Amino acid sequence: MNPAFDTYIQSLAGRDVTVIGAGVSNSPLIRMLCSAGARVTVRDRNPALPREEWDILGVVLRLGEDYLDHVGGDVVFRTPGMRPDHPALESARAGGSRVTSEMEEFFALCPCPIFGVTGSDGKTTTTSLIADMLADGGRTVHMGGNIGTPLLTRAGEMSPLDACAVELSSFQLMDLTRSPHVAVITNLSPNHLDWHRDMDEYTAAKRRLLDFQSADDFAVLNGDNPATAALRGRGQTKYFGGHTLHDGVIDGLLPISDIRLPGWYNVENVMAAMTAVRGTVSDEAILETVRNFVGVEHRNQWVATVGGVHYYNNSIGSSPARTVATLHAHVGRVLLIAGGRDKKVPFDEMARLLPDHVKVLLLIGEAASQIEAAVRSVPCCPPIVRCEGLAEAVTQAHKLAAQGDTVLLSPACTAFDQYRNFEERGRHFVDLVGALHRPDGKD
Missing domain, CATH: 3.40.1190.10 (Mur-like, catalytic domain)
Known part of the structure; x- marks a missing residue:
């Protein structure tokens, strides 16, 4: 169906190919390279990476802190989270490797x-x-x-x-x-x-x-x-x-x-x-x-209404600008759960919006102090509750919310201080809200 792709697959046979990162998104790529007959080396920081499947496929693994030592091969696939000018990639280019990415190859x-x-x-x-x-x-x-x-x-x-x-x-x-x-x-x-x-x-x-x-x-x-x-x-x-x-x-x-x-x-x-x-x-x-079209999971997603309080999951909101946009979408009193690992982006604009939109601000994660400092610099700032984590934040929000209020998870930060990604954080929030329905919850 796609002759260019068939030719590409044939060209991989016998080539030395390095893939940096063995996460979920790269696993299909690694399998494809192996099935094409390439000699595949996978490099990953995680020393405890499950090996069984890769051993069966004949993949060479370079794991742990020194996983980027002596990167080379005919082709090197860069993982998106790795800067293209990383010294390991520059060294590979100098040694004759073609450094590329899954997306670059796909576009071609x-x-x-x-x-x-x-x-x-x-x-x-x-x-x-x-x-x-x-x-x-x-x-x-x-x-x-x-x-x-x-x-x-x-x-x-x-x-x-x-x-x-x-x-x-x-x-x-x-x-x-x-x-x-x-x-x-x-x-x-x-x-x-x-x-x-x-x-x-x-x-x-x-x-x-x-x-x-x-x-x-x-x-x-x-x-x-x-x-x-x-x-x-x-x-x-x-x-x-x-x-x-x-x-x-x-x-x-x-x-x-x-x-x-x-x-x-x-x-x-x-x-x-x-x-x-x-x-x-x-x-x-x-x-x-x-x-x-009713939306995408973790993007201002309605989760449940418990005791007349509406719970929304906007875990994708990993920047202050995204949280600002989401707050504008909610009319009424909002109890905002925010915090996580910051992206070196100031929280000032978000802080200026809170007095008009937020009833209570519940802070979690590494950036809690930075957000609190920005919010307290604004006149008439809302009450601030510091929480150990998302579970405590949901519990506190449930206690403080009144009928008609909205509890919104829109962290303005990444999830990486406590979770693998924003999806895991969002699912945890959904599970915590779901527990409010059960007999051991308040409602």
């Missing part, structure tokens, strides 16, 4: 149009909307990238008539040398400054989504976000935003009242997806998707 081999999505917030929702709109329009759709399963291992089953909806993080974009047919940038605000050197580098990484487009390609940009609107692509540019809304109807097609997702930021996500696919699928397909 994908036979169908790619709808690529990046931005500081809204990536997953927008990507999911695009995928659903394309599917409702009759296309066979493959979704992945920063969400879902790796796409490279599925490229062999793709045809030119299909479509791909791909979410891309700044980590993945740092050294990407290809652009999608349709490049969507939802917005830009300070994020991941614990990884990027500064905001300029972060913005440059996001801009790479546009840098390799041709005159036949499209950039879809947020006209209401100055940092995004200032970007320029090599192809045609379409803007979404408030200027497309007239008399409650978006772009002459979609009544804003048909959108089931809360908050203006979700209206922008819908606008971005509509702009990306309009002309590719029918207007009827777009309307069908929007009217049926």
Whole structure:
């Protein structure tokens, strides 16, 4: 079905290939390389990595603190969380290795149009909307990238008539040398400054989504976000935003009242997806998707209403800007659970919003003191409760909330101080809220 992919697989036989990182997202890649006949070395910091499957496949493992010593081979796959200019990768290049990534290889081999999505917030929702709109329009759709399963291992089953909806993080974009047919940038605000050197580098990484487009390609940009609107692509540019809304109807097609997702930021996500696919699928397909789309797990997800108190899981809210956007989506009294590991992004803007939106602030994690300092510098700041962890925060919120209140987990920080990822944190929150229903809970 994809001759280019078949040729690529054949070219791997007998090659020395190194994969850095043996996490869930890289496991299918490792299996594919082994089945192609490559001699595979996997390097991972975790010394206790389960070995049985890799031993059966003949994978050479380099584990522990020195896992990046003497990286080499014909091809080296960089894990997204590793900077492209890491000394181990620079040394590998100097030794003749071709350093690449799963996403770089996929873009080179994908036979169908790619709808690529990046931005500081809204990536997953927008990507999911695009995928659903394309599917409702009759296309066979493959979704992945920063969400879902790796796409490279599925490229062999793709045809030119299909479509791909791909979410891309700044980590993945740092050294990407290809652009999608349709490049969507939802917005830009300070994020991941614990990884990027500064905001300029972060913005440059996001801009790479546009840098390799041709005159036949499209950039879809947020006209209401100055940092995004200032970007320029090599192809045609379409803007979404408030200027497309007239008399409650978006772009002459979609009544804003048909959108089931809360908050203006979700209206922008819908606008971005509509702009990306309009002309590719029918207007009827777009309307069908929007009217049926109720959101993505961990993204302002309603969990339960207990004793008249509404519980929402926004564990994806790992930056202050995302928490600000989510607070704007809630009307009424909010008990906000925030904290975790910060991204070296200031909390000042979020702090200024809290007096008007938050009844009680419950703080957890490594960044609790930083958030508290920012909030206490604001006049009329809400009461602050310091908690040992998420379990105590949910218990305290349950005691303090009154009927009609909302308890919102939107941490404004990453989960890595206590959890493997934001999904694990979100699931823990959902489980804790679920326990409130049981006989040993208050309700």
